[in-house]
Amino acid sequence: MATKRDYYEVLGLPRHAAPEEIKKAYRQTALKFHPDRNPEADAEEKFKEASEAYQVLSDPDKRARYDRYGHQAPGGFDFTDFSFMHLDDLFSDIFGEFFGSRPRGPRRRRGSDLRYDLTLSFLEAARGTEKTVVVPRHVPCEECRGSGAKPGTSPLTCPTCRGAGQLRYQQGFFSVSRTCSHCQGKGTVIQTPCATCRGHGLKEVKRKLKVKIPAGVDNGAALRLRGEGEIGEMGGPDGDLHVVLTVKPHPIFERQGTELILDLPISFPQAALGDEVEVPTLDGPAKLKIPAGTQTGKVFRLRGKGMPELQGYGQGDLHVRVFVEVPSKLSKEQKDLLQRFAEISGEDISPQRKSFLDKVKDLLNQN
Ligand SMILES: [Zn+2]
Ligand SMILES: [Zn+2]
Numbered sequence: 001m002a003t004k005r006d007y008y009e010v011l012g013l014p015r016h017a018a019p020e021e022i023k024k025a026y027r028q029t030a031l032k033f034h035p036d037r038n039p040e041a042d043a044e045e046k047f048k049e050a051s052e053a054y055q056v057l058s059d060p061d062k063r064a065r066y067d068r069y070g071h072q073a074p075g076g077f078d079f080t081d082f083s084f085m086h087l088d089d090l091f092s093d094i095f096g097e098f099f100g101s102r103p104r105g106p107r108r109r110r111g112s113d114l115r116y117d118l119t120l121s122f123l124e125a126a127r128g129t130e131k132t133v134v135v136p137r138h139v140p141c142e143e144c145r146g147s148g149a150k151p152g153t154s155p156l157t158c159p160t161c162r163g164a165g166q167l168r169y170q171q172g173f174f175s176v177s178r179t180c181s182h183c184q185g186k187g188t189v190i191q192t193p194c195a196t197c198r199g200h201g202l203k204e205v206k207r208k209l210k211v212k213i214p215a216g217v218d219n220g221a222a223l224r225l226r227g228e229g230e231i232g233e234m235g236g237p238d239g240d241l242h243v244v245l246t247v248k249p250h251p252i253f254e255r256q257g258t259e260l261i262l263d264l265p266i267s268f269p270q271a272a273l274g275d276e277v278e279v280p281t282l283d284g285p286a287k288l289k290i291p292a293g294t295q296t297g298k299v300f301r302l303r304g305k306g307m308p309e310l311q312g313y314g315q316g317d318l319h320v321r322v323f324v325e326v327p328s329k330l331s332k333e334q335k336d337l338l339q340r341f342a343e344i345s346g347e348d349i350s351p352q353r354k355s356f357l358d359k360v361k362d363l364l365n366q367n
Helices: 007-011 019-033 043-057 060-072 084-095 122-127 268-273 332-349 351-366
Strands: 114-120 129-140 166-171 174-179 202-213 222-225 241-247 253-256 259-267 275-279 286-290 299-302 318-325
Touching: 007 019, 007 043, 019 043, 043 060, 043 174, 114 122, 114 129, 122 241, 202 222, 202 241, 259 268, 259 275, 268 275, 268 318, 286 299
Parallel strands: 114 241, 259 318
Antiparallel strands: 129 202, 166 174, 222 241, 253 259, 275 286, 299 318
């Protein structure tokens, strides 16, 4: 005990400090070191030290004894009889306005979030849409007005927590509270349950909600509808509804973000001679010029024909990837014509193949 710091020093006060100054100094010190707010290892010790100093200096009788005898006052200062109520009063007095969130009654609880899975067609995602969804959520039972007690009876004040919903107990020099397990923090218990809701106080209702889907949403995107989840308890805020989107794939468009890819088959004559073809886009058919001598894998870009940017003004592109389809069934006449075509073409028929064979020849000669 010899190492105890002077109580005035602990609170940073002059010896003639007025009661208001003592209170103010303690409030500042306690707020600084309150274990709920300060994670430092020695915060709890400092908080206790300040609480102890305040206990003595705020009591005129104890303060007078301390001023006269210091820590060695006859009989000392017994902190163990520092009763529950004292501490509770201290907290409400000192911390009431600071710890406004420190619940004094039954605990407010935010309602749970709900999830709704919604499937959209590819075009709905591209254009945006409005969907009506039916979401079940729990609302107070009308029969018992949400109390859970049979009409004509009322819930009883919980005998364990006396209606506070929480139990406070002393741990060292500060008090700790936890939710009352007897009433689950409600502060009341039901003796005769309501027959309609079986005492839950809630019933399920299906609600129709309109959900606006912006153009450009992608698979896996989630929309949050604030306050459309489960209802909060004891006046707590309502939860949110999360609408999780699944976008169905398109039979011909492949999507990569805002870009669309389309594989377009063209015939050998179209590729060789060139042509103008019609390509499907999200806005309807568009014309695409195939230049003569187009090879498989060639990509043509149609600007602004992709998906809209979500929350943007832009639009992706449509990439048309052509492939030359080799006919697999030929008539006698077609075969003869192709044969003839090959004969008159000689090696000119496939310059790329020729250059490839030349490269292979070079490689073999090197070895
Ligand atoms: Zn209780
Ligand atoms: Zn009911």
